[in-house]
Amino acid sequence: MIWIELATDMSLDNLRDLYQQVILERYKKPRYKGTTDPVDRHQKGHNPSCGDTIELTLKLNESSDRIDDVRFEGEGCAISMASADLMAEALRHKSLDEALEMVYKFQSMMRGEDEFPKEHRKLNVMQGVAQFPVRIKCANLCWHTLKAAIEAAQSAEPAGYVSNE
Amino acid sequence: MTLAQERTLASRLRADFPILAQDVHGKPLVYLDNAATSQKPKAVLEALQHYYECDNSNVHRGVHTLSARATDAYEGARDKVAAFINAQYREEIIYTRNASEAINLVAYAWGLNTLQPGDEIILTVMEHHSNLIPWQLVAQKTGAVLKFVELDANQAFDLEHYKSLLSDKTKLVAVVHVSNTLGCLNPVNEITNLAHQYDAKVLLDACQSLPHMPVDVQDIDCDWLVGSGHKMCAPTGIGFLYGKRDLLRSMPPFLGGGEMIADVFLDHSTYADVPHKFEAGTPAIAEAIALGAAVDYLSGIGMETIHRYEQELTLYLFEKLNQIPEVTVYGPQPNADASNRAALVSFTTGAVHPHDLSTILDQSGIAIRAGHHCTQPLHRAINAQSTARASLYFYNTADEIDTFIQSLKEAIEFFSSIFG
Secondary structure (H helix, E strand, O other): OHHHHHHHHOOOHHHHHHOOHHHHHHHHOOOOEOOOOOOOEEEEEEOOOOOOEEEEEEEEOOOOOEEEEEEEEEEOOHHHHHHHHHHHHHHOOOEHHHHHHHHHHHHHHHOOOOOOOHHHHHHHHHHHHHHOHHHHHHHHHHHHHHHHHHHOOOOOOOOOEEEOO | OOOOOHHHOHHHHHHHOHHHOOEEOOEEOEEOEOOOOOOOOHHHHHHHHHHHHHHOOOOOOOOOHHHHHHHHHHHHHHHHHHHHOOOOOHHHEEEEOOHHHHHHHHHHHHHHHHOOOOOEEEEEOOOOHHHOHHHHHHHHHHOOEEEEEOEOOOOOEOHHHHHHHOOOOEEEEEEEOEOOOOOEEOOHHHHHHHHHHOOOEEEEEOOOOOOOOOOOHHHHOOOEEEEEHHHHOOOOOOEEEEEOHHHHHHOOOOOOOOOOEEEEOOOOEEEOOOOHHHOOOOOOHHHHHHHHHHHHHHHHHOHHHHHHHHHHHHHHHHHHHOOOOOOEEEOOOOOOOOOOEOOEEEEEEOOEOHHHHHHHHHOOOEEOEEEOOOOHHHHHHOOOOOEEEEEOOOOOOHHHHHHHHHHHHHHHHHHHHHHO
16 A cells, blocks of 8 residues: 555654545545536635635525535645535535534534534544644635525525635 | 755755754755745844844934944945845835835835826736736726736747837836746846836836846846845845835835924925835834845855856756656746746646645645745636645755655655556
C-alpha cells in the first residue's frame, strides 16, 4: 500500500486521518454530481480566499418540506468535493428541519465537539479535517451553502453566491 | 549540488534568518512562499529592537534628543530606499503601509482628480488585485475606461497587443514588473517608453522585482513605482511609493491629518512639501527604519549577486519540475540564463488539487502557496481555478528544491494510486 508507505515514510498520521480512502474515492468518483430535476432550490457558494465554488440544487417533495434529491456542481479540493458528495447522500429523504440540524452537527464536528450517530456515520470520515484548521472551510463549504439554500425564499433561481468566510 | 554560487550565498546567509532553523511537523522547514512574504534577517529584527529600546519617540515634532534620533533614523531610511532604486531625489520616496496603499494614493490623489470620461487606463490581465481594484473604483467614479493587455503564446506580456491598445486616449499604464503568478519579467523600459510617446503616465508594481533584482527608476523612467517592504526582508506595515518629484508636487493630498501640513486654520490649510504632504499622521516609524536596515542588508549582498543566484535556482527548479509529466507549469519557461522570469513557479498537478498538495507538503515541512494568489482574472485567463505556487529567495538552496520535488512526486503518486 502506497498509503501505508507514505504514512510511515513521512510520519503523516494526521494526513492518513484527513485523506481517508472514502474521501479520495468520492473525490475521484462522486455519486451526486449534477443538477436535480426539477430544481426546487438552487444556491451557489464559494470560498473567496481559495476560489473553491459549489452549486447546489435540491428537489423537494410535494409539500416542499422534505428533500427528495440533492446534486452539486463545483470545483475544489478533495476535501470540499468529497464533503459535498457525502452530504448529498446523507440528505436524501430528510426533512428541511432535519437537514438544518445536520448542518449544525457537522459544524460542531469540525470543532471536534460532536459526531454523527450510526445512521449517518459515513459523514464521520470528515472528522480528520478538524485537525487541520485551515481546511475546515473546505469541508464546511457545501454545508454552509445548503443552509443558505434551505433558508432562502423558495426559488429555483440562484440568489447569488453565499460566501464561506 | 552543482550550483556554483550556493556555497557562497544561500549557505552563508541562511544563518542570518533565525526562523529558517526550525522543524515543522518534524521536518526541517523549507520555506517556498517568498512571493507572499519574505523572512527577516537578524539585522532587520535588531533594527526594530534597537529603535524601541533606545530611540523610540515621535518624529518631526520634538526638539529633544530621542525625537531627533528617531527623525534622523526615519529620514535616513528614506535616503536608503531612494538610493536602492536610484531615485533622483530623496523626497520622491513616500512611505505607505504597503504597496496597495501606495497604488490607492495615486488612484485617489491623481486618478480621481485627473481622469475624464473616455480616458483610458491600460492594465494587464496578470495584475494583482491591488493594481486592479483601485482602478476599477477610479473608472467607476470618473468614467475612465479600463483596457487590458493579454498574454502572448508563452503566457507572458503581449507587447504587440499592448501597442495596439495605446492611443491618445491612454492616460495611464499601470503594470506589474514581475508577475506574482506567471513569474514573467515584463519589458518595462519599452512599456514606459511607448506610453510616454502618448503622454501617458506609467505606474509600476515592483513588489516581486525589488526583492530579487536591481531596479533603477531613472533607467526605466516610470512615473510612479510601488514597493512592499515585507516582501524584501522588512517588516509588514511598511511599503513605499516612488514618484517623480514634480508629478508628486502637482498631486493634491491623499489623507489629511498631522504631519502633512504647513499652516492650519479653521477653514483651510496649506500643506507640507513632498514627501510629507502624503504622510499624514504618525507613521510606522520602527518599520520604516527597519526597511532601511533591510535595504542595507540586501545592498550588502548585492542585488546583482542575488539575481544571478536566483536565476540558477530558477533553472534548477524548472529542470526538475519539467521532468514530472503530471505537472503543468504556468507562465513562460526560463530562457538559457532565466533572464526572462523570476524564481517562482505556479503549477497544477492534475490529480492533486493545489490545496490538498499544500496540506500534504506542509506535513513534510514545506511551505508553498495554493489558491488564486490575488490574481483571479489571470487564473480565468489561463483556465485554472487555482494553482500551487513555489516562490524562492536567495536563502533557498538546491537541496530544498530536491526536497520539494521529492515530496511533490510522492503526493502525485499517492493520489494517482487512488485514481488508478
